[in-house]
Amino acid sequence: MITHKIANRVTALILGLFLERWGRTPGAREWIEVDGERVMIGPWLAKARTKLNAGQLPYKHAKLLSETLGGHGTTPVDQP
Numbered sequence: 836m837i838t839h840k841i842a843n844r845v846t847a848l849i850l851g852l853f854l855e856r857w858g859r860t861p862g863a864r865e866w867i868e869v870d871g872e873r874v875m876i877g878p879w880l881a882k883a884r885t886k887l888n889a890g891q892l893p894y895k896h897a898k899l900l901s902e903t904l905g906g907h908g909t910t911p912v913d914q915p
Contacts, residue, residue, distance in 0.1 A: 843896055847903045849874050854907040 853867050853876050854860065861867070865877035883900055886892040892900070 843899060846874070846876070846879050847899050850876055850880060851903050851906065854904070854909070860904070860909055 849867060849869055850861075852869075853865075856867075861877040861880055863877045863881040866873050866875045868874070883892060883896065887897055887900065
């Protein structure tokens with residue numbers, strides 16, 4: 836069973852791969868294929884940013900998001 840903590844780390848890694856490959860953040864409906872599986876990375880990022888801006892994103896998740904985006908020269912709208 837995959838916990839949310841592990842799922843968020845994996846999704847953040849996938850976001851990093853998207854940023855590395857395309858050089859930009861994904862749009863709200865974009866996806867990336869990983870090991871034959873379609874990962875809806877755009878909706879995940881949009882939801883995370885919405886929660887971040889509303890102050891509802893847990894600190895560890897916000898930090899992970901900031902580190903992932905910051906490593907590619909992008910920052911979320913709000914900083915943890």
